Amino acid sequence: MTRNMPSINMENIHHSMKSSFLSCFNFFLISLLLTHPSTSANPVIETEQARFIGTVLDLPVDEQGLARSVHAYLGIPYAEPPVGDLRFRQPVAKIWSNAAGEPINATSLGNRCPQVYNPYFPVLGNYDEDCLNLDVYVPVPVPDKAAVMFWIHGGAFVVGTGSMEILPLSPLAVFGDVIVVAANYRLGALGFLSTGDDEVPGNLGLYDQRQALKWVQDNIQAFGGDPSRVTIFGTSAGGASVSCHVLSPLSSGLFSRAIMQSGVASSPFFTGTDRSHIAKRASNLGKLVGCVNDTSKRLVECLRNVHVEDLVNASAMIHETWVLSNGPSINIPWSPVNDGHFLSKDPTTMLKEGLVNNKVDLMAGQHSHEAMLPIMAFLKDPSEPYINATIFETILTISKTNQAIAQPIIRQAMNLVYIDDITKEQNYLNTFIQIHGDHVYVCPTDAFLRASENADSNMYLYHLTHHPSASIFNTPWSGACHADELVFIFGAHFHPESPFNLTEEEAKMSMQMMKFWSNFAKTGNPNKESEAEEEISSDLRWPKFTSSNPSYKNMSLLMNNGRALKAKECRFWNNYLPTFKSFFDDSAIHGPNKMNGKDEL
Structure with a gap:
């Protein structure tokens, strides 16, 4: 039975932020109207597996002032429900028993993966373990052999969902003329438990993402997409996930380009290098839900019989305790580990040893005030930030x-x-922001690109310095904070009912960023939309990043270039x-x- 997951008390972590986020949450209810179905006839797509009935999402206008729409196919299962004996196992591809029967309804978002409610990123809808589904957004008309952008959401590997109401993906599909796919993957202990041995090696959430990418390879042509032009992109934990796929030989061939936003695998996200610590974390989870066993096998057998709500709350309690004891740190307990399979070694070692898929074009970047998010809980008076x-x-x-x-x-x-x-x-506020931001984001990204350099691939670096006037975090002083790029690259402004009403100059900036991102997905070069056209020759041109010429694009109203960030x-x-x-x-x-x-x- 589908149930709404209860939340745990996060006051100790979020006390200074809560009012800001709750005020922002009022906009979420309004934003449900952002991608409402039109009265047009429902589109139908036939794949080799099944036929899917989609819905039509109307957008007001495109950049030429013309009305546009998107055919959306929502909640498509890409794997069997990971329940019962399939809990804590790698995903099993969905098998359709009625491939020749009646079309399957894909007109509404599917279940969200179990998680506690979080005021930072409220996720609406039903929570259920049967959540391995994806959404496909197709621009109308769809370009011939359209490029595909596969979105991997962030949320510290414990919260989030592929399609989020406050940041709909349909504007990017329309303005970028690309097919956008978003998938759910298992979170918290359900997705990232590891026993430190072969019983549950770990990285199940990454295997979920990989299974969804395999679905794209097998089915996207039916939607008009080109399986040879798939770009994976994500922010925060999503960015780290993207770079894990770049490193993993198991994901080779499932995509041709990758965009890592505010997070790479060599960032200090990982707690999975010490197997004794990993095993102890699994044991602690078991103790919280009454599974005290002397072997990994017995522990996991017991955990498979625990009610999902109890398991999620215990998982969240371990996360909360970790955060409270480790302060403003991005290092988190439920995260990818070097399991010897998906990741053969820890990411830093893999980079040093050149274990990178060098045939993949890369774009990566971060923001000038990334660390403002974790520091907010330490501000006694958020209206006058001072440390x-x-x-x-x-x-x-x-x-x-x-x-x-x-x-x-x-x-x-x-x-x-x-x-x-x-x-x-x-005031040491900005000092800590820069120390933490450089340590966790800027410098690991720089090292990742340098280690990935290859003559056969393109690399581009960006640094967002403009703080949007309508920020996700609703604070006038936070600078270009963590996740602020999403307002721009998803084109949230271009819905009249959107809570993110940008200025005219910011709207142009959003349009340009969507163009950069979608151009990169089409050609591996943000400066041109097709292989036949010439690169931008104006000041907007984004130069490549190389070790000898480490250029970058400053994502701001001016869109100027810099060097040696x-x-x-x-x-x-x-x-x-x-x-x-x-x-x-x-x-x-x-x-x-x-x-x-x-x-x-």
């Missing part, structure tokens, strides 16, 4: 960033990079810090005056 030296030190102490700068000499080096005058009382800071995080950590690790083995068995000079 003094004491609070700054406290945050660093409990933050995962502190593990990277634990040695005093490394901390002194970091102070030289980020703090102008450590003797002066000042955060070069000094990334030398600290990507070069200086690993060298010193290696030295201290070696010193712990050989003694403080020894290095590699030789006397220090």
